[in-house]
Amino acid sequence: MDPRWLDATEKAAWHAFVSTFHLLERRIEEQLKAAAGLTHPQYEILVRLSAAQDRQMRMTELARDVVASKSALTYQITQLEKAGLVERAHCPSDERGVLAVLTDAGMRCLERAAPGHVEVVRAYLIDRLSREELHTMTTAMRKTERALRSSH
Amino acid sequence: MDPRWLDATEKAAWHAFVSTFHLLERRIEEQLKAAAGLTHPQYEILVRLSAAQDRQMRMTELARDVVASKSALTYQITQLEKAGLVERAHCPSDERGVLAVLTDAGMRCLERAAPGHVEVVRAYLIDRLSREELHTMTTAMRKTERALRSSH
DNA sequence: GCCGTGATGTTCAAATCCGAACAAGAAGTC
DNA sequence: GACTTCTTGTTCGGATTTGAACATCACGGC
Numbered sequence: 001m002d003p004r005w006l007d008a009t010e011k012a013a014w015h016a017f018v019s020t021f022h023l024l025e026r027r028i029e030e031q032l033k034a035a036a037g038l039t040h041p042q043y044e045i046l047v048r049l050s051a052a053q054d055r056q057m058r059m060t061e062l063a064r065d066v067v068a069s070k071s072a073l074t075y076q077i078t079q080l081e082k083a084g085l086v087e088r089a090h091c092p093s094d095e096r097g098v099l100a101v102l103t104d105a106g107m108r109c110l111e112r113a114a115p116g117h118v119e120v121v122r123a124y125l126i127d128r129l130s131r132e133e134l135h136t137m138t139t140a141m142r143k144t145e146r147a148l149r150s151s152h
Numbered sequence: 153m154d155p156r157w158l159d160a161t162e163k164a165a166w167h168a169f170v171s172t173f174h175l176l177e178r179r180i181e182e183q184l185k186a187a188a189g190l191t192h193p194q195y196e197i198l199v200r201l202s203a204a205q206d207r208q209m210r211m212t213e214l215a216r217d218v219v220a221s222k223s224a225l226t227y228q229i230t231q232l233e234k235a236g237l238v239e240r241a242h243c244p245s246d247e248r249g250v251l252a253v254l255t256d257a258g259m260r261c262l263e264r265a266a267p268g269h270v271e272v273v274r275a276y277l278i279d280r281l282s283r284e285e286l287h288t289m290t291t292a293m294r295k296t297e298r299a300l301r302s303s304h
Numbered sequence: 305g306c307c308g309t310g311a312t313g314t315t316c317a318a319a320t321c322c323g324a325a326c327a328a329g330a331a332g333t334c
Numbered sequence: 335g336a337c338t339t340c341t342t343g344t345t346c347g348g349a350t351t352t353g354a355a356c357a358t359c360a361c362g363g364c
Contacts, residue, residue: 003267010278013286016293017277018196021173022219023300029352039320044170059343067174072321074344079319096329096342115155125169126162128295134165136288141168143280148175181322191350211313224351226314231349248312248359311360320351330341 036113049102188265201254
């Protein structure tokens with residue numbers, strides 16, 4: 001039986017989605033590298049930690065949040081630790097557990113990088129969309145996110 | 153002066169966008185690897201070539217289309233060449249130019265992988281959105297894409 | 305024609321990501 | 335308590351990406 005191919009509208013939607021993401025990702029990497037010597041994954045890690053209770057999070061939870069594999073997170077936390085932006089700590093409630101803790105230097109680094117980052121996200125995405133469009137996009141993305149997270 | 157931070161709605165939109173893309177990308181990689189031993193970038197290359205005049209394209213143009221760096225494309229074309237899915241040819245009109253040409257084996261490989269790929273894109277994104285949502289998302293993505301492409 | 309500027313594609317080292325394999329601890333069952 | 339199963343985080347090898355440097359060729363002005 002023949003698969004249901006994508007029609008022109010659907011193809012356009014998919015293609016625009018993928019291309020735009022990659023282009024935006026590039027611009028973001030460029031900005032973060034210049035402003036604070038960070039990669040996007042690293043920046044995302046710092047953001048989550050800064051928003052977390054006591055500025056710390058379990059490795060697995062953090063990996064889920066930033067959508068990274070466990071090994072990728074291990075690598076990035078090691079890098080951030082070398083840079084003095086994050087520290088590892090034992091988890092009191094679980095002997096196996098490791099906590100990633102944001103240091104003061106990490107917080108300052110984040111504060112230095114954040115304004116320029118937000119600027120880019122605004123300039124190329126957020127500020128170009130109406131409130132209506134923004135809401136629709138969020139709804140759409142959430143549907144897909146839920147489906148993907150629940151099916152694994 | 154203080155930057156205009158993202159409010160809750162904007163932050164939700166941005167976060168949903170990034171997370172969803174990464175999750176979907178993972179699922180796509182998984183499907184393509186299982187179905188045809190391809191990565192997503194490789195699949196995208198085959199798709200463009202299959203749609204191009206004479207199933208061939210200049211390296212630079214192809215790189216722009218799939219949003220890859222020149223060196224990344226060189227690497228992937230080499231991989232696809234080893235697999236017999238693509239061949240390199242001299243460009244008649246430009247002595248420096250290189251043409252990537254889709255082989256018959258490449259076409260067959262694409263035909264084998266495509267149905268399952270479309271299935272995933274449908275199941276997690278396209279079929280979950282109304283025609284209205286689809287259109288809004290495309291418009292939104294295009295605005296950003298244009299802005300990013302024109303500014304570099 | 306010649307020179308300066310740009311474009312094209314490749315190469316290289318370094319950084320990063322992934323997945324599988326692994327050791328260690330938690331959690332549930334009997 | 336002993337056993338099985340699951341979870342946690344790391345390690346390792348291999349694959350991929352990036353950006354800079356490079357050689358080659360195209361193109362415009364003069």
